[in-house]
Amino acid sequence: MNVSSRVVQTTCPYCGTGCGVEARISPSGAVEIAGDPLHPANYGRLCVKGSALAETLTLEGRLLHPIIKGARASWREAVDLVARRFRETIEQHGPDSVAFYVSGQMLTEDYYVANKFMKGFLASANIDTNSRLCMASSVAGHKRAFGADIVPNVYEDIEEADLVVLVGSNLAWCHPVLFQRLEQAKARRADMRVVNIDPRRTATSEIADLQLSLKPGSDVALFLGLLRFLERTGRRHAAYVDRHTKGADNALLAAQDWSLTKVAAATGLDETALAEFYEAFAATERTVTIYSQGVNQSSAGTDKVNAILNCHLFTGRIGLPGAGPFSVTGQPNAMGGREVGGLANQLACHMELENARHREIVRGFWGYERVAAKPGLKAVDLFEAVGDGRIKALWIIGTNPVASLPEADKIKRALAACDFVVVSDVMAETDTAPFAHVQLPAQPWGEKDGVVTNSERRISRQRALGPAAGDAMPDWQILCSVARAMGAKGFDYAVSADIFREYAALSGHLNHGERSFDISACAEISAAAYESLRPFQWPWRRGETAFARPKRFFANGGFFTPDGRARLVATPYRPPQSRTSAAAPFVLNTGRLRDQWHTMTRTGVAPRLSQHVAEPFVEIHPEDAASLKLQPAGLARVSNAHGAVILRTLITDRQQRGSVFAPIHWTDQHAAAARVDALVAANVDPLSGQPELKASAVRIEAWPAVWFGFALTRKKPKEISAGYWALARTRFGWRIELAGKTPPRDWDVFARALIGCGEAEVELAQTHDPRSGARRWVFIQDGRPSGLLFVAREPVAASRAFLCAEFEKAEAGDARALLAGRPREGLADPGQTICVCHGVGAKAIEASIALHGAADPEAVGRLTKAGTGCGSCRSEIRRILKDRTDQGAAPERTPVLEHAE
Ligand SMILES: Nc1nc2c(c(=O)[nH]1)N[C@H]1C(S)=C(S)[C@@H](COP(=O)(O)OP(=O)(O)OC[C@H]3O[C@@H](n4cnc5c(=O)[nH]c(N)nc54)[C@H](O)[C@@H]3O)O[C@H]1N2
Ligand SMILES: Nc1nc2c(c(=O)[nH]1)N[C@H]1C(S)=C(S)[C@@H](COP(=O)(O)OP(=O)(O)OC[C@H]3O[C@@H](n4cnc5c(=O)[nH]c(N)nc54)[C@H](O)[C@@H]3O)O[C@H]1N2
Ligand code: SF4
Ligand SMILES: [Mo]
Numbered sequence: 001m002n003v004s005s006r007v008v009q010t011t012c013p014y015c016g017t018g019c020g021v022e023a024r025i026s027p028s029g030a031v032e033i034a035g036d037p038l039h040p041a042n043y044g045r046l047c048v049k050g051s052a053l054a055e056t057l058t059l060e061g062r063l064l065h066p067i068i069k070g071a072r073a074s075w076r077e078a079v080d081l082v083a084r085r086f087r088e089t090i091e092q093h094g095p096d097s098v099a100f101y102v103s104g105q106m107l108t109e110d111y112y113v114a115n116k117f118m119k120g121f122l123a124s125a126n127i128d129t130n131s132r133l134c135m136a137s138s139v140a141g142h143k144r145a146f147g148a149d150i151v152p153n154v155y156e157d158i159e160e161a162d163l164v165v166l167v168g169s170n171l172a173w174c175h176p177v178l179f180q181r182l183e184q185a186k187a188r189r190a191d192m193r194v195v196n197i198d199p200r201r202t203a204t205s206e207i208a209d210l211q212l213s214l215k216p217g218s219d220v221a222l223f224l225g226l227l228r229f230l231e232r233t234g235r236r237h238a239a240y241v242d243r244h245t246k247g248a249d250n251a252l253l254a255a256q257d258w259s260l261t262k263v264a265a266a267t268g269l270d271e272t273a274l275a276e277f278y279e280a281f282a283a284t285e286r287t288v289t290i291y292s293q294g295v296n297q298s299s300a301g302t303d304k305v306n307a308i309l310n311c312h313l314f315t316g317r318i319g320l321p322g323a324g325p326f327s328v329t330g331q332p333n334a335m336g337g338r339e340v341g342g343l344a345n346q347l348a349c350h351m352e353l354e355n356a357r358h359r360e361i362v363r364g365f366w367g368y369e370r371v372a373a374k375p376g377l378k379a380v381d382l383f384e385a386v387g388d389g390r391i392k393a394l395w396i397i398g399t400n401p402v403a404s405l406p407e408a409d410k411i412k413r414a415l416a417a418c419d420f421v422v423v424s425d426v427m428a429e430t431d432t433a434p435f436a437h438v439q440l441p442a443q444p445w446g447e448k449d450g451v452v453t454n455s456e457r458r459i460s461r462q463r464a465l466g467p468a469a470g471d472a473m474p475d476w477q478i479l480c481s482v483a484r485a486m487g488a489k490g491f492d493y494a495v496s497a498d499i500f501r502e503y504a505a506l507s508g509h510l511n512h513g514e515r516s517f518d519i520s521a522c523a524e525i526s527a528a529a530y531e532s533l534r535p536f537q538w539p540w541r542r543g544e545t546a547f548a549r550p551k552r553f554f555a556n557g558g559f560f561t562p563d564g565r566a567r568l569v570a571t572p573y574r575p576p577q578s579r580t581s582a583a584a585p586f587v588l589n590t591g592r593l594r595d596q597w598h599t600m601t602r603t604g605v606a607p608r609l610s611q612h613v614a615e616p617f618v619e620i621h622p623e624d625a626a627s628l629k630l631q632p633a634g635l636a637r638v639s640n641a642h643g644a645v646i647l648r649t650l651i652t653d654r655q656q657r658g659s660v661f662a663p664i665h666w667t668d669q670h671a672a673a674a675r676v677d678a679l680v681a682a683n684v685d686p687l688s689g690q691p692e693l694k695a696s697a698v699r700i701e702a703w704p705a706v707w708f709g710f711a712l713t714r715k716k717p718k719e720i721s722a723g724y725w726a727l728a729r730t731r732f733g734w735r736i737e738l739a740g741k742t743p744p745r746d747w748d749v750f751a752r753a754l755i756g757c758g759e760a761e762v763e764l765a766q767t768h769d770p771r772s773g774a775r776r777w778v779f780i781q782d783g784r785p786s787g788l789l790f791v792a793r794e795p796v797a798a799s800r801a802f803l804c805a806e807f808e809k810a811e812a813g814d815a816r817a818l819l820a821g822r823p824r825e826g827l828a829d830p831g832q833t834i835c836v837c838h839g840v841g842a843k844a845i846e847a848s849i850a851l852h853g854a855a856d857p858e859a860v861g862r863l864t865k866a867g868t869g870c871g872s873c874r875s876e877i878r879r880i881l882k883d884r885t886d887q888g889a890a891p892e893r894t895p896v897l898e899h900a901e
Contacts, residue, residue, distance in 0.1 A: 063439055
């Protein structure tokens with residue numbers, strides 16, 4: 001260890017697990033990332049995205065200066081312009097003609113200030129957040145049942161449960177450290193069982209004892225059946241239900257018809273599997289139900305949440321060690337945003353906009369004449385209002401709506417029609433940036449300072465690792481500058497601790513226990529104490545000790561409804577709103593991959609994270625693929641009335657018939673046409689306003705490519721003239737998949753343009769097989785390969801992992817080896833990179849099983865090191881093991897395109 005390096009304790013900026021990170025910074029500025037062994041979320045573990053954080057600390061692609069209409073500007077010019085345009089718009093059209101669209105990736109301090117600005121100073125509630133797409137149904141469901149938005153349990157409960165039910169959660173990829181905690185607990189305790197409820201088999205299915213691949217959107221039917229079953233098998237916790245709840249009879253009435261047969265018909269599951277699940281749930285006191293976007297992102301999202309909560313309330317299994325419903329949050333500060341009241345229908349600190357007393361508390365505390373009195377527009381409606389001109393000035397902060405909102409092409413049109421759009425981001429080029437009149441450079445993770453709250457209500461510090469780059473400022477400071485320029489009082493904070501202190505004080509202000517969110521113990525926190533603040537769970541009331549015990553809610557009632565009782569809610573079953581038809585016969589499901597984060601603005605710059613899956617794809621069942629004449633690794637056009645994308649086909653029986661899955665990550669920055677939200681219908685849940693992002697009707701057809709290509713290049717191509725392309729970052733530059741419906745007029749011109757080399761500077765090694773149509777080019781510049789292009793009439797069969805590794809280290813003389821496209825005799829082709837920590841490919845893992853008899857992930861790890869780093873790939877190792885042992889099962893992995901010749 002270098003004695004003069006310093007260690008900064010901070011929090012991972014990705015998922016809501018909220019892992020503690022230790023950054024070791026050497027005097028030269030090099031940063032090493034490790035898990036914080038003392039942080040109670042992860043006790044030292046990090047997943048692959050957390051481990052690769054250092055690779056994202058690059059200036060590549062960063063927005064470093066304010067930009068007005070495409071030209072660099074000073075902060076003063078930018079702040080004055082934004083303030084003037086917002087002021088003029090409000091003068092002419094009233095406060096509801098402006099809006100903020102913000103993000104669960106803002107820190108609590110940023111979020112608090114944005115909310116105070118809009119709901120306090122401007123007295124309008126037109127501020128909504130991307131949490132509307134993420135957690136709104138859980139918020140609405142919690143409020144309906146508990147009277148407040150509270151996650152009752154803590155992470156330990158996942159380890160202590162005897163039964164863990166996962167509903168619409170791909171925990172293995174989306175909350176990998178929580179998944180590891182579950183996996184390790186299961187390995188210790190032979191009697192622990194896991195049920196996975198998801199229309200498709202995922203990496204999470206690999207540890208499930210029971211997989212229920214239900215019909216998309218049919219969860220309410222499943223849980224109505226469960227409630228009825230619990231009642232019929234005498235599982236009502238009479239004392240709890242009588243003393244602490246209301247509405248059980250109503251909820252049971254809605255469930256009374258839901259026999260096994262009826263549930264089986266609605267969900268497409270067989271009765272034996274259903275009975276197995278119901279019996280396990282009924283028999284197991286210590287049951288935790290973890291749910292996520294397969295539940296929330298639905299036109300019946302709030303009902304799905306309450307259908308789950310009903311079963312826990314009915315059995316009194318809530319807030320107990322090892323028992324409770326557990327909504328896991330997506331974004332690093334999804335929870336913090338809910339606490340500060342970032343949604344258009346909330347106030348601050350869990351106070352309600354429509355509650356006059358709450359409004360008065362907040363108004364008095366902030367010292368304004370008024371605060372917003374009616375709820376603002378929810379995300380989908382907000383952009384509708386941008387499109388039809390009701391909203392004339394919009395400020396987007398920390399989110400990329402052109403890629404992430406449903407009917408995304410319509411969002412483009414709305415932004416193009418808007419008089420004034422401001423975008424605060426850390427990156428210069430995003431799909432949303434071209435619509436900005438003003439771009440404001442925010443400080444990213446590693447530069448900014450503040451707090452975030454994770455899924456178990458634990459508040460942790462994010463700390464700066466060093467000075468900010470360029471002119472970047474913290475989001476809160478940008479907001480405060482504009483507010484002050486508009487004449488606002490109450491935005492004179494010097495440091496983020498000043499904001500946190502005010503926020504903590506508000507949480508305790510006139511709060512005699514009727515509001516659950518209370519961190520008034522921090523109301524007078526000093527700058528030094530804020531600096532060294534350790535992770536703590538709320539509530540932390542004035543005078544209490546913070547670190548006493550895990551804090552759970554509701555084991556003995558104490559709900560935040562007027563009568564203190566929880567509500568069981570009748571949840572009649574409604575299928576997804578978007579109906580399939582002859583014109584659009586498939587249901588499109590969308591979601592996440594292991595190594596990318598959302599619209600890839602940050603994970604997309606990390607070579608390590610771009611290896612695992614390097615292009616967008618659509619998963620489809622083999623029979624559907626056959627009936628559509630889709631080729632493995634061919635291309636498919638997926639479309640409907642809203643838009644169209646072109647994706648690589650991944651044919652797999654993990655997918656059920658009639659339904660397809662595509663990842664959400666690829667934008668116009670990384671692919672020709674892969675923004676899947678262009679196809680997603682903007683149907684929303686009537687209570688939460690959350691859009692149904694997991695069930696849109698689409699049609700699919702083969703995209704008739706006549707040529708396919710694969711390229712490596714050191715320079716990012718300026719333009720790619722091919723109907724299909726996808727770019728992924730590598731250590732040396734870029735790897736590119738390509739295809740076209742017509743061949744270029746001149747292949748050499750095409751190749752040179754792609755690689756970015758003029759004729760004079762390069763040498764060329766080239767092959768052409770006129771019979772098969774295959775062509776290969778390797779360009780040499782300054783004694784090393786500068787570019788490579790393979791084209792063929794079929795999907796290019798070449799070992800990508802081999803070519804990338806070889807290209808990086810090759811000398812000019814090795815061009816021939818590169819042209820061969822596969823390892824020389826005696827050298828193994830690594831196949832798709834599964835373990836990115838140790839660079840182990842699928843083929844090496846298969847060999848350890850076939851040749852050396854590895855029988856479990858531990859043995860594979862001993863032989864190949866795969867899975868012994870961060871552990872994020874262990875589910876895939878399990879799958880490869882299973883494929884090898886299932887007689888006749890064809891090995892299939894994500895993606896398909898990794899086969900060598
Ligand atoms: N690697 C990675 N991790 C992330 C993120 C990321 O971008 N990348 N994003 C973070 C964020 S913001 C979020 S919100 C979380 C999301 O975390 P998850 O909710 O776990 O992730 P998703 O992949 O969106 O969806 C989960 C699953 O819901 C299933 N599903 C679809 N329809 C239904 C249905 O009708 N019923 C049921 N039961 N299941 C259904 C999908 O098949 C999918 O496997 O992940 C967080 N973690
Ligand atoms: N079809 C479909 N659509 C979905 C989903 C789905 O499952 N299916 N999931 C939905 C969900 S759950 C979510 S959470 C959203 C996510 O969707 P988005 O919020 O649009 O995705 P991100 O890529 O995280 O966008 C964050 C933006 O903020 C920038 N940024 C990063 N850090 C900072 C910062 O500190 N300050 C500022 N000002 N900017 C910063 C990033 O560069 C990036 O441009 O997508 C939603 N959309
Ligand atoms: S599980 Fe991974 S992405 Fe989530 S907080 Fe932990 S290290 Fe970050
Ligand atoms: Mo999310």
